[in-house]
Amino acid sequence: MARSSSPLAPRISAPDLPTHLEDGERPRRGGDHFQLAWSEWAQTTDASHATFTECALRGVSVDHLDLTGAVLVDVDIAQLRATTITGRGSRLRRVRISGGRIGTLDLGGADVDEVELRGIRIDYLALAGSRVTDLLVSGCTIGTLDLPQATLSRIAFADSRADDVDTRAMRAKDVDLRGLEALSYLDPAALRDATLSARQVEHLAPALAAALGIRVLG
Numbered sequence: 001m002a003r004s005s006s007p008l009a010p011r012i013s014a015p016d017l018p019t020h021l022e023d024g025e026r027p028r029r030g031g032d033h034f035q036l037a038w039s040e041w042a043q044t045t046d047a048s049h050a051t052f053t054e055c056a057l058r059g060v061s062v063d064h065l066d067l068t069g070a071v072l073v074d075v076d077i078a079q080l081r082a083t084t085i086t087g088r089g090s091r092l093r094r095v096r097i098s099g100g101r102i103g104t105l106d107l108g109g110a111d112v113d114e115v116e117l118r119g120i121r122i123d124y125l126a127l128a129g130s131r132v133t134d135l136l137v138s139g140c141t142i143g144t145l146d147l148p149q150a151t152l153s154r155i156a157f158a159d160s161r162a163d164d165v166d167t168r169a170m171r172a173k174d175v176d177l178r179g180l181e182a183l184s185y186l187d188p189a190a191l192r193d194a195t196l197s198a199r200q201v202e203h204l205a206p207a208l209a210a211a212l213g214i215r216v217l218g
Contacts, residue, residue, distance in 0.1 A: 007174040007195045010134040010154045012116050015074040015094050017054050024055070029066075041065070128166075137180070145182075167191060187211070 017035075024036030027047040037056040048068040057077045067087035072095050080100040091111045098118040105125050112132040119139045126146040133153045142162040149169045157180035165182045167190040175194040185191060188204055189211040196204070209216050 007156075007176045008154050009176075010136045010156050011114065012134060012136050013094055013114055015054070015056075015076045015096055017056060017074060017076060021054075021056055027052075 021035055021037035024033060024038045026042060027033055027038070027045060027050055029046045029048050029050060031047070031050045033050060033052045033055055035054045036052075037058065038060055039058045041057075041060050041062050043061075043063040045062055045064070046066045047070055048066045049070060050067075051071045052073070052075050053071075054074045055072075056075070057080060059079045060077075061081040062085075063083045065082055065085045067085060067090050070087065070090045072090070073093045075092075075095045077095070077097045078099055080097065080102065082100075082105075083103040085102060085105045087110055088106055088108045089110060090107065092107075092113065092115050093111075094114045096116045096118070097120060098116075099120065101121045103123045105122050107130055108126050108128045110127070110130045112127070112130055112135060114134045115132075115136075117135075117137045117140050121141045123143040124146070125142050125144070127150045128146050129149045131151045132155060135152075135155045136158070137156070137160050138158040140160045142160065143164075145162045145165045147165065147167050147170045151171045152173070152175050154174045155172075156176040157178070159179060161181040163183050164186065165180075165184070166186040168187040170187075170190045172190075172192070172194045177191075177194050177200070178197045185204065185207065188207045201208070206216065
């Protein structure tokens with residue numbers, strides 16, 4: 001049977017959490033945190049190389065959160081407010097982040113699988129060099145979306161917008177951009193195999209022509 005021309009939708013599952021979570025103490029670097037919930041963290045929190053499994057964050061506010069090399073599995077985050085989150089080289093699986101505002105969310109070189117972003121404002125979202133599978137971005141406002149050398153599979157946007165999208169050397173498969181209103185793409189040629197609406201293609205036509213070396217004269 002021939003495959004439909006529509007991109008495959010991301011396979012998203014809600015975080016698998018128990019009905020009751022214990023109140024967690026301050027997370028620590030390299031710590032193992034299991035079935036815990038938090039509503040408050042220190043303004044500077046170092047949870048690098050830590051593991052969070054079946055955990056929840058509710059209304060946490062931080063200045064700098066270090067999640068470098070951390071592992072998050074079945075984690076639900078609601079109304080997070082953070083100036084900077086550093087999660088380079090981290091692993092996220094079945095993570096949902098809803099509401100709140102983040103200045104910088106740096107997931108460069110991360111493994112991202114079954115992640116849902118809903119109703120968040122993110123000034124700078126970096127996924128450079130990351131491997132992203134099954135990501136849904138819904139109702140989000142993003143300043144800069146940084147995707148150079150990222151490998152993307154089964155990604156969809158809904159009712160979201162971004163000012164600038166850096167797609168240099170991006171590799172895309174089943175990436176649906178029809179729900180993303182982007183003002184500009186740094187490398188339109190890297191959108192190969194992504195899905196756009198006819199209106200989006202019309203808007204990008206001059207940049208696409210330039211990327212392909214086509215001279216357009218009025």
